[in-house]
Amino acid sequence: MTGVDLAAVRTFVAAADSGRFQDAAGELSITQQAVSKRIATLEKILGVRLFTRTARGVKLTIDGQAFLPHARDLLRAEERAVASVRPGRRALRVDVIGRRLGPAAVLGDFHRAHPEVELDVVTLFDADAAIDAIRSGTIDASFRAVTMPGRRLFDDIGVARAFDEPIEIVIGPAHELADLRAVTPAELVGYRIWMPGLVPGTEWGAYYDDLAAAFGLTIEVTGPDFGTKPLLDTLADSRSLATLVGERTHLVWPAEHGLRRIPVRDPIPVYPHSLVWHRNNPHPALAALRTHLSSGRRPEHAEAETTWTPAWA
Incomplete structure (x- = not known):
């Protein structure tokens, strides 16, 4: 997991939830090309395919399904870490x-x-x-x-x-x-x-x-x-x-x-x-x-x- 970019993880989760790179791009306010590039970089780091393309968009592979709950955990951990030092949110x-x-x-x-x-x-x-x-x-x-x-x-x-x-x-x-x-x-x-x-x-x-x-x-x-x-x-x-x-x-x-x-x-x-x-x-x-x-x-x-x-x- 060394070198995993949280932006790429966030893009992966958005694409998994929507089933379409185009919809993920709209949600994240980036281009569809940027979504494809982030996913490709993440797949290269992990050494597995996360999605397969279908007529309606994309579908998680078995490895993608295994990675998804951990990806959500990473994003929740990021949110907690940021909140711990944000004025008004931390003690x-x-x-x-x-x-x-x-x-x-x-x-x-x-x-x-x-x-x-x-x-x-x-x-x-x-x-x-x-x-x-x-x-x-x-x-x-x-x-x-x-x-x-x-x-x-x-x-x-x-x-x-x-x-x-x-x-x-x-x-x-x-x-x-x-x-x-x-x-x-x-x-x-x-x-x-x-x-x-x-x-x-x-x-x-x-x-x-x-x-x-x-x-x-x-x-x-x-x-x-x-x-x-x-x-x-x-x-x-x-x-x-x-x-x-x-x-x-x-x-x-x-x-x-x-x-x-x-x-x-x-x-x-x-x-x-x-x-x-x-x-x-x-x-x-x-x-x-x-x-x-x-x-x-x-x-x-x-x-x-x-x-x-x-x-x-």
């Missing part, structure tokens, strides 16, 4: 940083509002990887905090603030702050805040570095990162250890852990999520996502004057 591919984090929840809101949009959700390492993927066409968009010091964006990349996510602490039932309904950054001073998933040089690492510096917090990244479950297990048994998460981060723990999620207030630290995309990307679902984000419900803290983000945000 919108979006990077959400992590599947339990706020951007994934916001993208879930978009999907519920637009169930007709097919989504392909991915998780990339950091903003640099996401922007490279956007430029290469590997993904359509990403939720990132992108205005880090030293970050250089070009005219081909679009960036718009998507949402600000308030920060909460997660602590165990024996923690000294466990009975509070809200805590201030000042009240967290002196407590160990353990965040083993932070990676130096990433945009989320820069955010929490600045948060710690602004309020004198002790954020530790020591020890291996075994994932969320071991972290929550450790917090459940600790009187002094805490961690920080976004308000929309999805966490599940056994009921006996008794963990608390407590908002941080006065001021409210918020994580600045932006949507990043390529300005030349024509995917209609990308435009729908941007509209959805720009017209979303204002968060409860939106009117508050006491919010905090890093100066670079």
